[in-house]
Amino acid sequence: MTDESTDLARLLGVELLDPGPEPARAQLEVTPKVCQPFGIVHGGTFATIAETLCSWATYEAVKGDGMAALGQSNQASFLRPISDGVIEAVASPRHRGRTTWIWDTELSDDAGHLCALVRMTIAVRPMPGGG
Amino acid sequence: MTDESTDLARLLGVELLDPGPEPARAQLEVTPKVCQPFGIVHGGTFATIAETLCSWATYEAVKGDGMAALGQSNQASFLRPISDGVIEAVASPRHRGRTTWIWDTELSDDAGHLCALVRMTIAVRPMPGGG
Amino acid sequence: MTDESTDLARLLGVELLDPGPEPARAQLEVTPKVCQPFGIVHGGTFATIAETLCSWATYEAVKGDGMAALGQSNQASFLRPISDGVIEAVASPRHRGRTTWIWDTELSDDAGHLCALVRMTIAVRPMPGGG
Amino acid sequence: MTDESTDLARLLGVELLDPGPEPARAQLEVTPKVCQPFGIVHGGTFATIAETLCSWATYEAVKGDGMAALGQSNQASFLRPISDGVIEAVASPRHRGRTTWIWDTELSDDAGHLCALVRMTIAVRPMPGGG
Numbered sequence: 001m002t003d004e005s006t007d008l009a010r011l012l013g014v015e016l017l018d019p020g021p022e023p024a025r026a027q028l029e030v031t032p033k034v035c036q037p038f039g040i041v042h043g044g045t046f047a048t049i050a051e052t053l054c055s056w057a058t059y060e061a062v063k064g065d066g067m068a069a070l071g072q073s074n075q076a077s078f079l080r081p082i083s084d085g086v087i088e089a090v091a092s093p094r095h096r097g098r099t100t101w102i103w104d105t106e107l108s109d110d111a112g113h114l115c116a117l118v119r120m121t122i123a124v125r126p127m128p129g130g131g
Numbered sequence: 132m133t134d135e136s137t138d139l140a141r142l143l144g145v146e147l148l149d150p151g152p153e154p155a156r157a158q159l160e161v162t163p164k165v166c167q168p169f170g171i172v173h174g175g176t177f178a179t180i181a182e183t184l185c186s187w188a189t190y191e192a193v194k195g196d197g198m199a200a201l202g203q204s205n206q207a208s209f210l211r212p213i214s215d216g217v218i219e220a221v222a223s224p225r226h227r228g229r230t231t232w233i234w235d236t237e238l239s240d241d242a243g244h245l246c247a248l249v250r251m252t253i254a255v256r257p258m259p260g261g262g
Numbered sequence: 263m264t265d266e267s268t269d270l271a272r273l274l275g276v277e278l279l280d281p282g283p284e285p286a287r288a289q290l291e292v293t294p295k296v297c298q299p300f301g302i303v304h305g306g307t308f309a310t311i312a313e314t315l316c317s318w319a320t321y322e323a324v325k326g327d328g329m330a331a332l333g334q335s336n337q338a339s340f341l342r343p344i345s346d347g348v349i350e351a352v353a354s355p356r357h358r359g360r361t362t363w364i365w366d367t368e369l370s371d372d373a374g375h376l377c378a379l380v381r382m383t384i385a386v387r388p389m390p391g392g393g
Numbered sequence: 394m395t396d397e398s399t400d401l402a403r404l405l406g407v408e409l410l411d412p413g414p415e416p417a418r419a420q421l422e423v424t425p426k427v428c429q430p431f432g433i434v435h436g437g438t439f440a441t442i443a444e445t446l447c448s449w450a451t452y453e454a455v456k457g458d459g460m461a462a463l464g465q466s467n468q469a470s471f472l473r474p475i476s477d478g479v480i481e482a483v484a485s486p487r488h489r490g491r492t493t494w495i496w497d498t499e500l501s502d503d504a505g506h507l508c509a510l511v512r513m514t515i516a517v518r519p520m521p522g523g524g
Binding site for chain 3: 206208210211225226228233235245248250252
């Protein structure tokens with residue numbers, strides 16, 4: 001049963017493991033609901049894992065300063081399909097600026113093969129209502 | 132209850148409206164399950180809508196030649212948050228090559244504001260087992 | 263003879279035609295110096311034309327407010343090679359935010375074929391020393 | 394005097410140091426001709442260095458099999474401006490497929506600061522006229 005109050009990352013089963021930032025980590029078990037109709041993991045799943053992970057890890061690092069983290073761009077390249085097992089995601093910060101952070105996320109299959117690369121730009125902005 | 136045999140696009144509620152290709156169209160109703168925890172649409176949702184739409188529209192155009200369509204890259208830029216209503220997606224083919232198609236997808240909110248842009252590269256390859 | 267005080271856009275021969283922004287236009291005559299060794303236009307030339315054009319057009323639009331324009335990302339897709347004639351570049355603004363502008367540039371050959379697409383994100387920031 | 398038969402990489406002064414592929418290396422001395430009018434390195438210069446380096450390194454690796462290398466996309470993120478010294482470029486292959494290679498290039502200044510990141514997708518195709 002789907003909890004109607006769930007969010008996308010929980011719906012898909014993204015497990016956040018380590019906020020990093022050197023590096024940050026998450027994983028996801030492959031089930032039909034994260035795949036496209038031909039049974040391989042949907043590109044949107046890779047994008048979702050990376051964006052969830054990088055937004056969370058940026059927020060963990062900047063919230064103490066009253067800042068929020070908001071995805072600005074998500075560039076995913078798909079190298080190799082995955083159809084079962086667990087996806088491992090490892091995100092490394094490449095730039096930690098005052099207004100933007102840039103992360104590179106590697107997504108691999110059970111055998112350790114690199115299957116997707118995602119470069120995220122996260123905007124860092126004052127928390128709405130912060131004060 | 133979530134049908135365990137569902138796929139990602141159906142789980143999120145992506146509705147494919149028109150295979151295009153000039154242009155192709157889809158829509159999605161905003162509910163908590165497509166959002167991040169702060170109640171705005173997750174970047175992964177925009178990526179998922181665009182990839183579902185562009186893969187489908189490419190496949191519809193090339194399957195008659197025994198070809199399959201596979202996402203190669205998905206570049207999303209997020210311009211403006213959405214927190215309710217219906218997301219409209221319109222995908223226009225910018226290149227229809229022998230081995231790759233390139234699509235630009237515009238995603239807008241109920242008020243017609245452009246909220247995200249996604250450029251997809253789709254690889255066109257002989258259908259596995261085709262013959 | 264190369265003027266040692268020239269800048270990259272002038273060195274290559276980028277001609278800025280119209281600051282736009284709906285749309286902005288530039289052109290470049292193809293000569294060996296903008297090509298790679300096999301005689302087709304270098305991908306870096308397409309990136310340079312687009313970045314010169316979008317930075318200029320953004321700056322023209324925001325300088326009255328004491329703001330400067332600085333390239334933040336440049337995403338180029340190459341569709342079709344060019345080996346002679348004149349490259350026409352047309353840049354359309356897709357987002358004009360307070361802190362970032364996003365532009366789509368189409369680069370075409372003499373026959374009007376679309377040969378490259380470039381999406382630029384331009385950061386808009388207070389002019390250094392402005393006041 | 395500019396040699397009229399030069400190509401873009403030579404015009405700018407890109408020095409190819411090591412074809413890699415683990416990793417490949419190049420460098421470029423900063424002079425006004427690789428900058429924009431405000432005296433910082435033009436984004437197109439970073440794109441040109443990366444594309445020259447990755448195309449060359451891919452070609453060195455595949456030419457023995459009668460294959461050619463052609464840039465398909467170039468995604469550059471600009472982190473930090475450079476106004477003098479020497480730019481060091483280090484390109485690491487992330488995927489070496491039958492039809493595409495993907496490279497990540499890091500571009501740094503004299504002080505070792507990371508200043509730009511470029512992800513290149515290179516198409517690998519049979520050499521035209523190959524036998």
